[in-house]
Amino acid sequence: xxxxxxxxxxxxxxxxxxxxxxxxxxxxxxxxxxxxxxxxxxxxxxxxxxxxxxxxxxxxxxxxxxxxxxxxxxxxxxxxxxxxxxxxxxxxxxxxxxxxxxxxxxxxxxxxxxxxxxxxxxxxxxxxxxxxxxxxxxxxxxxxxxxxxxxxxxxxxxxxxxxxxxxxxxxxxxxxxxxxxxxxxxxxxxxxxxxxxxxxxxxx
Amino acid sequence: xxxxxxxxxxxxxxxxxxxxxxxxxxxxxxxxxxxxxxxxxxxxxxxxxxxxxxxxxxxxxxxxxxxxxxxxxxxxxxxxxxxxxxxxxxxxxxxxxxxxxxxxxxxxxxxxxxxxxxxxxxxxxxxxxxxxxxxxxxxxxxxxxxxxxxxxxxxxxxxxxxxxxxxxxxxxxxxxxxxxxxxxxxxxxxxxxxxxxxxxxxxxxxxxxxxxxxxxxxxxxxxxxxxxxxxxxxxxxxxxxxxxxxxxxxxxxxxxxxxxxxxxxxxxxxxxxxxxxxxxxxxxxxxxxxxxxxxxxxxxxxxxxxxxxxxxxxxxxxxxxxxxxxxxxxxxxxxxxxxxxxxxxxxxxxxxxxxxxxxxxxxxxxxxxxxxxxxxxxxxxxxxxxxxxxxxxxxxxxxxxxxxxxxxxxxxxxxxxxxxxxxxxxxxxxxxxxxxxxxxxxxxxxxxxxxxxxxxxxxxxxxxxxx
Ligand code: SF4
Numbered sequence: 244x245x246x247x248x249x250x251x252x253x254x255x256x257x258x259x260x261x262x263x264x265x266x267x268x269x270x271x272x273x274x275x276x277x278x279x280x281x282x283x284x285x286x287x288x289x290x291x292x293x294x295x296x297x298x299x300x301x302x303x304x305x306x307x308x309x310x311x312x313x314x315x316x317x318x319x320x321x322x323x324x325x326x327x328x329x330x331x332x333x334x335x336x337x338x339x340x341x342x343x344x345x346x347x348x349x350x351x352x353x354x355x356x357x358x359x360x361x362x363x364x365x366x367x368x369x370x371x372x373x374x375x376x377x378x379x380x381x382x383x384x385x386x387x388x389x390x391x392x393x394x395x396x397x398x399x400x401x402x403x404x405x406x407x408x409x410x411x412x413x414x415x416x417x418x419x420x421x422x423x424x425x426x427x428x429x430x431x432x433x434x435x436x437x438x439x440x441x442x443x444x445x446x447x
Numbered sequence: 448x449x450x451x452x453x454x455x456x457x458x459x460x461x462x463x464x465x466x467x468x469x470x471x472x473x474x475x476x477x478x479x480x481x482x483x484x485x486x487x488x489x490x491x492x493x494x495x496x497x498x499x500x501x502x503x504x505x506x507x508x509x510x511x512x513x514x515x516x517x518x519x520x521x522x523x524x525x526x527x528x529x530x531x532x533x534x535x536x537x538x539x540x541x542x543x544x545x546x547x548x549x550x551x552x553x554x555x556x557x558x559x560x561x562x563x564x565x566x567x568x569x570x571x572x573x574x575x576x577x578x579x580x581x582x583x584x585x586x587x588x589x590x591x592x593x594x595x596x597x598x599x600x601x602x603x604x605x606x607x608x609x610x611x612x613x614x615x616x617x618x619x620x621x622x623x624x625x626x627x628x629x630x631x632x633x634x635x636x637x638x639x640x641x642x643x644x645x646x647x648x649x650x651x652x653x654x655x656x657x658x659x660x661x662x663x664x665x666x667x668x669x670x671x672x673x674x675x676x677x678x679x680x681x682x683x684x685x686x687x688x689x690x691x692x693x694x695x696x697x698x699x700x701x702x703x704x705x706x707x708x709x710x711x712x713x714x715x716x717x718x719x720x721x722x723x724x725x726x727x728x729x730x731x732x733x734x735x736x737x738x739x740x741x742x743x744x745x746x747x748x749x750x751x752x753x754x755x756x757x758x759x760x761x762x763x764x765x766x767x768x769x770x771x772x773x774x775x776x777x778x779x780x781x782x783x784x785x786x787x788x789x790x791x792x793x794x795x796x797x798x799x800x801x802x803x804x805x806x807x808x809x810x811x812x813x814x815x816x817x818x819x820x821x822x823x824x825x826x827x828x829x830x831x832x833x834x835x836x837x838x839x840x841x842x843x844x845x846x847x848x849x850x851x852x853x854x855x856x857x858x859x860x861x862x863x864x865x866x867x868x869x870x871x872x873x874x875x876x877x878x879x880x881x882x883x884x885x886x887x888x889x890x891x892x893x894x895x896x897x898x899x900x901x902x903x904x905x906x907x908x909x910x911x912x913x914x
Contacts, residue, residue, distance in 0.1 A: 259766070260762065261766075265882060269886070270859045271886075273510075274527055276530060288882050293886070323880060327594040347675060348646060352592075356593060420603060426463045440706050442698050444565060444696060
């Protein structure tokens with residue numbers, strides 16, 4: 244997994260609540276067997292006209308936001324399906340951090356697995372950051388994961404909460420499966436004491 | 448200490464704990480489908496890993512499959528065909544049990560698990576699909592995971608997790624005629640909102656829940672995710688045990704008795720702590736229908752579309768306005784009477800035999816309105832066979848419904864069953880997001896009986912007038 248330490252980048256404002264995973268990456272683009280290449284279709288229905296041309300008023304179609312690496316969104320970001328294609332699409336586009344007042348659980352979880360940092364902040368802080376993100380060329384925020392702060396263009400630091408284990412994994416780019424396999428003997432022991440009536444899925 | 452049902456299942460599956468409270472949680476059942484698994488198997492292959500417990504794993508195709516009668520011979524869209532072929536290659540290479548399109552057991556993963564007795568009370572069940580919450584109706588802790596976690600479970604049979612918070616939704620009283628589990632659940636989501644359950648596992652309890660058959664319970668737990676919850680749960684009872692008995696992969700004979708003995712312990716203790724409690728009266732519920740593009744935009748069938756002008760919050764007002772424009776509705780209009788172009792009866796929310804019976808009761812002896820295309824898509828090949836034996840298929844086809852093969856179908860725009868831009872659909876599925884059923888499609892969520900009523904009248908209709 245990619246590490247995430249600090250990031251200073253263009254932030255794009257997306258002041259919409261309940262951005263669901265169908266908006267982030269519509270179902271018709273899930274027919275891939277790869278993790279990459281989805282950035283082109285990120286927010287496809289909001290970003291493109293039916294003829295494939297860009298919608299000029301969509302934020303990520305405008306300069307400098309085409310190069311945004313941070314999104315500042317509304318409430319309940321990432322609700323809907325479990326598709327990891329959502330963080331894959333964000334990441335493939337170049338987004339490494341999403342700031343919102345709240346996130347849907349599965350999306351939140353999936354983001355960490357892909358080196359995308361979701362930051363939940365109170366509405367007041369999000370409103371400030373959205374205003375910062377509206378400043379065009381000056382819409383640059385810094386995210387310092389080690390210190391757990393978002394730094395505004397005016398230097399103000401906004402602290403955020405994060406689970407220490409997830410922080411550790413992200414800072415060091417650790418692979419969960421490797422970590423879990425350190426518990427292999429505990430898993431063996433658990434399996435040895437499973438009830439005997441528990442059926443197996445076999446011999447279909 | 449008094450424990451909730453969730454706490455009990457959780458504790459029984461903790462393999463190990465790290466210092467900060469993250470648990471290594473054992474997973475009893477891993478259901479796999481073609482959309483969210485290719486990258487996970489690829490990851491295993493690249494790391495030289497195996498599927499740790501093939502006997503805990505089962506795979507099925509559902510999202511991409513066509514539902515036409517000719518689907519075994521016709522040419523599928525190339526990308527869909529590739530995803531299906533990739534799954535078939537993976538299950539072969541890794542030795543996973545698989546139900547292909549040609550197998551009558553094939554169907555929507557969340558219909559197949561309970562139907563086959565693969566999903567059982569007290570288990571931890573995961574799938575790379577958010578509606579895994581469905582299986583919670585059996586008293587199992589069941590939740591959706593992303594593809595990285597699919598790979599994690601394949602490789603380790605565990606997940607790294609922290610416990611969720613507990614939420615109780617109690618529905619007392621008797622549900623009026625013409626209403627179903629779907630109506631209760633839509634009313635719940637309308638009440639608590641799509642973020643209402645975030646971070647929580649919802650346990651449904653109360654007289655009205657106990658009175659539901661398994662289909663109704665599965666519908667409710669299915670849509671827990673639309674309420675933002677990680678999972679839904681219903682304590683197993685005699686209804687549950689009767690449903691499980693004799694299912695192909697369920698325990699048999701003395702094993703079944705031992706299992707039931709254990710399953711009886713799976714209920715929340717008196718005085719167990721819930722972080723949130725919500726109460727509803729079943730008598731207050733009438734048939735529900737959504738008007739907007741979020742499942743929380745719910746109205747009773749007698750209601751009118753809300754007016755954004757009355758919404759004080761500016762951001763919300765803008766969103767309501769946008770929803771009305773997308774949906775092609777006017778503020779203040781009666782929701783009943785809205786003409787529909789398509790009716791979809793299916794999806795992991797409402798494609799079980801009981802759902803088809805409810806729809807057939809309304810369809811019987813009536814005709815689908817001439818302007819409407821109506822589809823009935825059973826949740827599995829076995830349900831299709833059963834419906835044919837019971838004469839339901841005939842009722843539908845005589846009334847002018849299309850009778851199709853099992854799959855996700857028009858629940859999402861990933862297979863040939865799609866809405867075209869601007870089409871309005873009365874749908875028994877679970878999501879009314881923009882473009883969910885096809886780009887530009889307009890979705891109204893409702894129950895199977897309500898969907899059948901819309902099909903025959905050509906309009907969103909109060910089914911209570913027709914039964
Ligand atoms: S029927 Fe719909 S919600 Fe259910 S698994 Fe298929 S696509 Fe997902």
